[in-house]
Amino acid sequence: MRTLRGRAPVVAATLVAAVFGYAVHAAAQGSARAAEDFKPSVGQEGKDVIWVPTPQALVEQMLRMAETRPTDYVIDLGSGDGRTVITAAKKFGARALGIEYNADMVELSKRAARDEGVAARTQFIRGDIFKTSFSEATVLTLYLLPSLNLKLRPTILEMKPGTRIVSHAFDMAEWKPDQTANVEGRTAYLWIVPAKVEGTWRWESASGPRAYEATFRQEFQTFEGTAKADNRPLKVTDGRLQGETLSFTLGEGDSLREFTGRVRGTRIEGTMKAPGSGTPATWVATRVK
Numbered sequence: 127m128r129t130l131r132g133r134a135p136v137v138a139a140t141l142v143a144a145v146f147g148y149a150v151h152a153a154a155q156g157s158a159r160a161a162e163d164f165k166p167s168v169g170q171e172g173k174d175v176i177w178v179p180t181p182q183a184l185v186e187q188m189l190r191m192a193e194t195r196p197t198d199y200v201i202d203l204g205s206g207d208g209r210t211v212i213t214a215a216k217k218f219g220a221r222a223l224g225i226e227y228n229a230d231m232v233e234l235s236k237r238a239a240r241d242e243g244v245a246a247r248t249q250f251i252r253g254d255i256f257k258t259s260f261s262e263a264t265v266l267t268l269y270l271l272p273s274l275n276l277k278l279r280p281t282i283l284e285m286k287p288g289t290r291i292v293s294h295a296f297d298m299a300e301w302k303p304d305q306t307a308n309v310e311g312r313t314a315y316l317w318i319v320p321a322k323v324e325g326t327w328r329w330e331s332a333s334g335p336r337a338y339e340a341t342f343r344q345e346f347q348t349f350e351g352t353a354k355a356d357n358r359p360l361k362v363t364d365g366r367l368q369g370e371t372l373s374f375t376l377g378e379g380d381s382l383r384e385f386t387g388r389v390r391g392t393r394i395e396g397t398m399k400a401p402g403s404g405t406p407a408t409w410v411a412t413r414v415k
């Protein structure tokens with residue numbers, strides 16, 4: 127059985143369930159049977175991780191951190207009793223989907239969504255999160271395990287830039303969060319899927335050095351690199367991405383310039399200026415490699 131390591135109450139609940147025989151047998155999961163009188167128990171077996179619900183206050187905090195809006199499509203991976211999906215629809219007006227392996231939990235969630243009056247904006251499907259597409263989500267919520275977050279990470283990084291990912295308790299290792307929050311001693315992490323800027327970009331300027339070429343090395347939402355301005359070598363520093371929005375500095379001392387922009391596939395459009403100067407110039411770069 128996979129447990130949520132480091133969570134004493136969960137371990138205790140799991141042991142109690144095992145000793146007294148309350149545990150839901152794996153064999154019952156995945157069956158089409160979904161009894162009306164099914165009662166979930168905290169710590170019950172799950173395919174890759176047991177069921178432990180996120181406290182309601184933290185569910186709301188996670189959705190707030192993601193700045194969830196009515197235009198969003200929220201997907202909860204391993205949706206348990208459906209609380210995150212239902213809250214996203216009820217309190218944030220979003221459309222939301224829960225993907226859950228346990229068929230009983232799926233039916234329980236559908237009943238709860240109907241009771242809460244959000245059946246039209248919510249959907250629950252019985253599926254394996256590693257076999258079901260979630261690429262359409264604009265907000266993705268997780269309460270899984272560190273190893274499962276890492277297994278999902280490559281797929282998450284291929285999602286549309288700007289997609290917000292929120293995870294209860296578990297991080298993404300080297301991919302540092304853009305924001306963290308604590309609610310009643312529990313931690314929530316937020317990441318914003320960064321655009322891809324690794325490679326070589328060229329642009330021209332009407333004033334100062336005319337021809338720029340910069341090569342960026344990207345690590346998740348940060349990047350650095352080297353550049354040439356009219357063949358003079360410069361360093362790229364402080365490169366940061368928030369979805370499609372990027373910023374970096376080029377050069378040093380009097381020749382230092384601050385760049386901001388928006389990444390659109392193979393183009394970056396933005397403005398650049400010297401620190402403290404009030405007159406930004408526009409720049410439009412294209413990817414050459």
Ligand SMILES: C[S@@+](CC[C@H](N)C(=O)[O-])C[C@H]1O[C@@H](n2cnc3c(N)ncnc32)[C@H](O)[C@@H]1O
Nearest residue numbers: 172173174175178179180204206227254255269
């Ligand atoms: C820790 S609970 C979190 C429930 C809910 N997201 C919340 O925060 O309240 C994890 C859930 O993932 C489900 N689960 C485990 N492995 C799964 C898999 N491979 N595919 C879909 N659901 C899975 C479990 O049945 C359980 O309901």
